[in-house]
Amino acid sequence: MPDVMRISARRLAEYVHRSGSIDARIGGSTAMIEGTRNHQAVQKKYMEQDQKEVFLDGIIEIDGQTYQLEGRCDGLLVREEKPVIDEIKSTSRLLHTITEPSAVHLAQAIVYAWMFTEKEDLEEIGIQVTYVQNVTKEEKRFLQPFSAAFLKEQVEEMVRIYAPFASLMKSLQEKRNDSIQTLAFPYPHFREGQRKFAGAVYQTITEKGKLFAQAPTGIGKTISTLFPAIKTIGEGKANQLVYSTAKTITRAAAEEALADMHAKGLQLSAVTLTAKDKICFKEKTICQKEYCEFADGHFDRINEAVLDMLGNEYMINRSVVERYALKHRVCPFEFSMDLSYLTDAMIGDYNYVFDPRVARKRMMGEQKRTTVLLVDEAHNLVDRAREMYSASLQKSAFLALSKMDVSPAIKSAANKANKACLELKTICGEQSFHILDEAPPEWTQVLQAFYEAAEERIQEGDTEKEIIDLYFAAQRMLHVIEMMDERFYILIEKKGSDVWIKNVCMDPSLFVKESTKNYRGTVFFSATFAPVQYVKGMLGGDQSDFGLSIPSPFKKEQIEVRTYLISTKYRDRERTLDSIVAAIKNGFEDAKGNFIAFFPSYQYMEMAVERFTPLFDHEEADLLVQSKMMDEQEREQFLSSFSGEKRVLAFAVMGGIFSEGVDLPGDQLKGVAVIGAGIPQLNPERNQMKQFFQSQGLNGYHYAYVYPGINKVLQAGGRLIRTEEDEGLLLLIDDRFQTSLYQDLLPPEWRIST
Incomplete structure (x- = not known):
């Protein structure tokens, strides 16, 4: 059987036909993304004889190498004059600004059309590219006929261009598989x-x-x-x-595990994705060729950069991406995103899998x-x-924009949105908030009018940050409004002279x-x-x-657990703070090593630090306090203190950067105090969530408050015992930990012996 290389129609089209610059002004082709809902809406309008999601493949031989092209076309339309391949694309652009199909989208359809003409021995076929506007749901179609001979010529040329890349990928895959064996x-x-x-x-x-x-x-x-x-x-x-994963620290753990396997002979490529604003080379993250030389002509240079990277690197972390991006003058973020589809492994934040905005x-x-x-x-x-899956907007943003030196259309649309926010504010009456089950039609109409006005201005080259930020915020809210059902609600909240409108998802x-x-x-x-x-x-x-x-796997004897009948409820905090400080002081002395006290909030933690500091012997040990805005260097310094010669007592927050994914084995950490049950603050949003889950036949209070809190407790306490040799002291400071509800939720080795 001849050696066959498989190529995806989409990957082939993108590799060969992407060109030009990155342009984040919505009008760029990079703004066009596929949306399942839009596809399905178009496909529902097909005639009975039409087919959707049709798998196609075809064999082509170039320079002695056999290639199998394959993919699923969105639609195969049966028409009397000739069949038509339909390629559906969603776009944020207003449709009147699209005057012809994108070269990449047309090329992808050409591959599908060629495969179908080969299969059915046709001389001619129609290709239709259908665009669907993400917000308005309007549709625009470009239909044109193509001969089978022309299609074959185009596909052969694309494959010739793609061949060196295909050869590299095949070679890398063979080496990878051999090393895994x-x-x-x-x-x-x-x-x-x-x-x-x-x-x-x-x-x-x-x-x-x-x-x-x-x-x-x-x-x-x-x-x-x-x-x-x-x-x-x-x-x-x-x-x-x-x-x-959600944490930088756990991403690093995955990189280390892969590095350990590479040291044992593994040849598997992996890229770690870094957030755009962190990896961007420029002072401001403005993805436009006029501002950024890496955005200018990015797609003209990206293929060479990808070939260079994949041909020479396996572990592609941030520094490696930056080095090659500088060498080839390409955007480091878009470069790493491209690599994430091609490497054997991708390590990155939840966003890249689950968030509809950046997935x-x-x-x-x-x-x-x-x-x-x-x-x-x-x-x-x-x-x-x-x-x-939630979204929020505030009145003050529209008011500020309406007072800026912007176009009359934007000024008018922002002013109307500001007035609409004021009308929503009146619903609250004397209360500070109001809950709605659905979005008022008038609000949706005003928001969509602003979105379209902003889209027009951005298409015409307006790069005002305030317009672009509000454009995306409005777009986000319109998308959430479209998804709304019983799992969502709208919260209108008065904050001083401002008004916040939030579309909240309770059950994702x-x-x-x-x-x-x-x-x-x-x-x-x-x-x-x-x-x-x-x-x-x-x-x-x-x-x-x-x-x-x-x-x-750890023995109960490795951990000493002390529980305290002390209330940490908000109303009792001032009264019980001295008892909590005393418990931490005694625990620190008994642990005879480094110690972390975890609090449910920064405010509570800072109250304790103020009360504790006069009692602390600064010559004997260092007192560390987590701050809200710590950069990576400050985090590393915080953690490195646990490896020093001097003892450390640290104050930190549950659910924060030091309560999860942090390894301090052995003598680096000998004691942990968990103050409070991690219960989220009582607020309208949590209460609405409680009512929703109660209506589903579940315990609403547990789902909205208890369970999210206990997970933070378990993570914080879990910092203590990391290996079979570790020993330590765990303080559980809250009277709720001795109730049957919490005893059932705690690990067996943390429970009170009966």
């Missing part, structure tokens, strides 16, 4: 529970399933998921993996079906997903489930699924999904 577990032995966890991950991927795994802190969850996932790639069951839209079809998704610290995704489960759909296998894992049914439900799990709970 001989790859052994990179550490001397499996920790207790690790082999069982790794086996469950392997089985999940093999059976194309979804796994929710709770594994204790310190077991080595990162390698327990990465190693079996990589083994399935070597066996041809998968072709790529995505490691999705990698090209991760679909066959590539998604051969990709493994690993979601680290998955308990964090619950609240993050709620934020991703269906959206998370849709995001994970069609992956080869998905693994959600964390040390704290408390309780499992809550986290699993919020992340779109169902009864058919796999579940796993690994007991702690």
Whole structure:
């Protein structure tokens, strides 16, 4: 059988026909993204004989090499005169500004059309590119006929251009698979529970399933998921993996695990994605050729940059991306995004998988079906997903814009939006807030009018930051309004003279489930699924999904737990603060080593620090306090203090950067105090969430307050015991920890002995 290289129609078209500059002024072709809902809306209008999502493939031979082109066309329309290939694209652009189809979109349709003419032995076929406006839902079509001879000529030329890249990718894949075949577990032995966890991950991927795994802190969850996932790639069951997480520290853990496997001979490429504003070379993140020399002509140079990177690097972290981006004068963020579709592994924030605003839209079809998704610290995704599917606007932004020196159309639209906010404010009456089940039609109309006016100005070259920021905020809210059902509500909130309008998502489960759909296998894992049914439900799990709970490998004797009958409720904080400070002081002295006290808020923590400081011996130890806006260097200095000669007592917040994903094994940490049950602050949003879950037959208070809080407690306390040799003292300071509800939610080794 001849050696055949497989090529995706979409990848071929993008590789060959992308050109020019990055232009974030909505009018650029980079703003065009595919939207499943828009596709389905267009396809519903097809005639009975028409087909949708049609898989096509075709064989072509160039210079002695055989290539198999394949992909799914959006529509195959049966017409009397000739069949028509329909390629559907969503766009943020107003349709009257689109005068011809994008070269990339047309090229993709040309590949589909060629495959169909070859299959059916046709001499001519029609190609239609259909654009759907994201907000207005208007449609615009470009239809033209093509001869089979012309299509074949175009496809052959595209393949010739693509051939060197295809050859490199094939060579890299062969080396990768050979290295995986001989790859052994990179550490001397499996920790207790690790082999069982790794086996469950392997089985999940093999059976194309979804796994929710709770594994204790310190077991080595990162390698327990990465190693079996990589083994399935070597066996041809998968072709790529995505490691999705919320914290910089846990991304670093994934990089270290891959580096350890590379040291054992693994040849697998991996790119770590860094947020655009962090990796941008310019002072301001303005993606326009007039401002940024890396955006100017980016697509003319990107293919050479990709070939250079993939031909020379395996571990592609931020510094490596920056080095090659400077060498080839390309945008480092867009460069890393392109690489994320091509490398064997991608490490990045939840956003790139779950957030509809920034998720990698090209991760679909066959590539998604051969990709493994690993979601680290998955308990964090619950609240993050709620934020991703919510939106907010404030009246003051429209008022400020209406007073600026902007076009009359923008000034008028902003002024009307400001007045609409004032009208919503009157609904609140004497109260500070009001809840609505749906968006008032008048508000939606005014918001859409502003969106269209801003779109017009941006298309014409207006780059005022205030206009662009409000444009995207309005677009976001309009999208959320479109999705609204019983899982959403609108909160109108008065804050001084300002008014906030928030579209709040209470239950993101269906959206998370849709995001994970069609992956080869998905693994959600964390040390704290408390309780499992809550986290699993919020992340779109169902009864058919796999579940796993690994007991702690650590002995109860390794940890001394002290519970305190002290109230930390807001109304009692001033009264009980001295008792809490005394407990921390005694715990620090008894632990005889470094110690962290975790508080539920910065305000509460700062109250305790002020009360504690006069009692502290600064000659004996250093007092560290987490601040709200710590940069990476300050975080590293904070953590490095635990490795110094002098003892450390640190004050930090639960749910913050030091309460999750931080490893301080051995003598680096000997004691932890958890102050409070982590209960979120009582507010209208949480109360509305409580009512919603109560209406679903669940315990609303537990879902809105108790469960989100206990996960923060477990993460903070989990910093203490990280290895089989660690020992330490854990203080649980809150009278609720001794109730049956919380005792059932705590790990067995933390519970009161009976």
